[in-house]
Amino acid sequence: MQFDWMKIPYALLTLFIVINFGYLLNSFIAKIAARVGRRRGIPIWQTYIDVAKNYGLRTSITHGVMFYLGPVFRLSGGVGLLLFVPSIYGSSMFSNLSFAGDLILALYFVFFGTLGMALGAAESGHPYSAIGITRGLSQVTAAELPFALAIFSVALQYQTLSVTDIVAAQQGGILHWTLFTNPLAVVAAMLSFLGSMMRPPFDVVLAPQEIPIGPPTEYHSSYLALMQTNRAIFPIAKIVIYMNLFFGGATDWPTFFLKVFLIYMWSVFVGVSFPRFRVDQSIRWFLIWAVPIGVLSIVLV
Amino acid sequence: MKDELKKRLVKGPDGVEFEVDPLRDYYCDARPQVEPPAISKIVEDFFNWARAESLWILGFATGCGAIEMRPLMTPRFDAYRFGVQWRPTPRQSNLFIISGYLSTKTLKRVIRSYEQMQSPKYVMGLGSCTINGGMYWDSYNTIKRLDDYLPVDVYVAGCMPRPEALLAGFEELKRIIREGKGEGANKYAAEFDRYKANQKKVIHDWDMPDYNW
Numbered sequence: 414m415q416f417d418w419m420k421i422p423y424a425l426l427t428l429f430i431v432i433n434f435g436y437l438l439n440s441f442i443a444k445i446a447a448r449v450g451r452r453r454g455i456p457i458w459q460t461y462i463d464v465a466k467n468y469g470l471r472t473s474i475t476h477g478v479m480f481y482l483g484p485v486f487r488l489s490g491g492v493g494l495l496l497f498v499p500s501i502y503g504s505s506m507f508s509n510l511s512f513a514g515d516l517i518l519a520l521y522f523v524f525f526g527t528l529g530m531a532l533g534a535a536e537s538g539h540p541y542s543a544i545g546i547t548r549g550l551s552q553v554t555a556a557e558l559p560f561a562l563a564i565f566s567v568a569l570q571y572q573t574l575s576v577t578d579i580v581a582a583q584q585g586g587i588l589h590w591t592l593f594t595n596p597l598a599v600v601a602a603m604l605s606f607l608g609s610m611m612r613p614p615f616d617v618v619l620a621p622q623e624i625p626i627g628p629p630t631e632y633h634s635s636y637l638a639l640m641q642t643n644r645a646i647f648p649i650a651k652i653v654i655y656m657n658l659f660f661g662g663a664t665d666w667p668t669f670f671l672k673v674f675l676i677y678m679w680s681v682f683v684g685v686s687f688p689r690f691r692v693d694q695s696i697r698w699f700l701i702w703a704v705p706i707g708v709l710s711i712v713l714v
Numbered sequence: 715m716k717d718e719l720k721k722r723l724v725k726g727p728d729g730v731e732f733e734v735d736p737l738r739d740y741y742c743d744a745r746p747q748v749e750p751p752a753i754s755k756i757v758e759d760f761f762n763w764a765r766a767e768s769l770w771i772l773g774f775a776t777g778c779g780a781i782e783m784r785p786l787m788t789p790r791f792d793a794y795r796f797g798v799q800w801r802p803t804p805r806q807s808n809l810f811i812i813s814g815y816l817s818t819k820t821l822k823r824v825i826r827s828y829e830q831m832q833s834p835k836y837v838m839g840l841g842s843c844t845i846n847g848g849m850y851w852d853s854y855n856t857i858k859r860l861d862d863y864l865p866v867d868v869y870v871a872g873c874m875p876r877p878e879a880l881l882a883g884f885e886e887l888k889r890i891i892r893e894g895k896g897e898g899a900n901k902y903a904a905e906f907d908r909y910k911a912n913q914k915k916v917i918h919d920w921d922m923p924d925y926n927w
Contacts, residue, residue: 447792447794450789451789452788452789452792452794452795453792453794453795454792454794454795455794455795455799456795456797459767459768459797462764462767462768462797463768465760465761465764465768466761466764466765466767466768469752469760469761469764469765470808470832470833471749471751471832471833471834471899472749472832473832474832541803621800621801621802625773625802625803626801626802626803626806629806630802630803630805631803631805632805632806633805633806633832634832637806
């Protein structure tokens with residue numbers, strides 16, 4: 414098999430664009446949430462400053478090897494997710510390292526960061542971390558179920574496990590999108606989407622007001638900065654998958670930015686409108702509302 | 715010293731006996747080091763600017779001043795627009811606001827929290843009580859001068875100061891940090907013995923290691 418080495422700098426370029434877009438998007442979303450609360454909110458470049466400051470702190474302590482590896486796993490989850498699916502359809506520059514079975518790999522990477530984080534935060538030995546991990550893993554698992562069902566449904570529908578092929582099948586007009594050809598799968602996946610974005614009503618894992626502040630309680634300095642970088646990459650990487658599977662993908666960067674922003678706004682709209690669920694409530698909510706829709710979508714396909 | 719902090723033999727669930735020394739096992743008691751700034755002046759200036767523009771406050775309230783901090787999060791004052799955020803854990807915070815009077819009992823917790831914060835870290839004394847004892851000047855169990863126990867970077871005087879005064883205090887602290895003078899953590903490390911002696915003078919039931927991070 415021939416490997417084109419030029420793919421690597423192109424993939425890094427994608428990563429660079431996505432990191433910057435992610436930082437700006439995060440602070441922009443924070444600003445929107447602040448405006449809903451009638452505040453002015455943080456400056457748009459605040460996320461850059463926070464990350465620079467955290468990298469610039471002079472001391473950092475460790476609790477062991479896994480404590481180091483936790484943020485690294487999390488970041489590699491985000492980067493891996495981004496790099497193995499095509500971000501721009503039809504562009505040889507930005508199709509990244511996608512290959513025939515990348516859908517399965519993507520499913521795995523979505524979960525990978527959470528697991529790494531669980532190991533790392535458990536090593537810190539802080540009781541709040543342990544509680545946060547328990548809540549986080551159970552909620553992510555419950556949220557992952559409808560997403561997995563939706564992905565199987567889409568894979569069955571298009572008879573392929575390649576994200577590129579699925580995007581290709583959706584080209585040629587808005588009515589070819591999975592959104593219209595397989596609406597139940599999209600509904601199930603979008604409900605699952607809410608659960609994995611760490612925004613209300615499903616942010617009990619990270620919410621500072623509940624347990625300060627969940628898994629990252631002991632993380633600081635450059636560890637925290639790595640995790641903030643991941644907070645910029647991971648949501649976008651996940652949204653790219655959603656965009657490719659359900660919303661026709663993107664053929665150029667402006668479409669990409671617009672679609673990612675709109676899909677992100679779905680979780681923001683829900684987040685500013687609804688209060689927070691407890692973990693048992695959110696798991697029940699996923700099992701009662703999202704999973705049956707996912708099963709139904711598979712049955713119908 | 716309390717019983718649970720003494721060295722003792724513990725029998726594990728698998729029947730193996732092992733020795734537990736809480737003060738050594740649960741804490742790390744290495745002395746703090748003076749952390750030199752970055753070698754290049756440009757890099758250090760950049761970091762100082764970033765530190766100034768991203769003040770993360772430890773949400774630890776010691777006295778009545780805490781009630782003046784809450785309005786800062788609301789739409790009326792909205793400190794977030796100045797890069798000020800509240801963090802729930804000392805590990806991620808840079809700024810410790812001692813909000814008002816400090817009883818010796820609270821001082822113990824304050825010291826533990828302060829030492830867990832990562833360098834460079836800053837302390838803001840809020841209200842007259844942190845400067846000279848304020849209205850608690852003759853109380854038997856509050857400290858009078860915060861500066862004897864922790865290196866204070868900036869004071870906000872008043873009893874109590876309004877939230878606007880706090881915002882002005884943040885701006886003053888930012889100026890100090892940008893000029894590279896916010897070196898409280900290094901001062902604490904350099905004059906560690908003096909600070910520890912002062913702390914132990916008022917805290918009579920000292921049952922923790924000398925430095926716990």
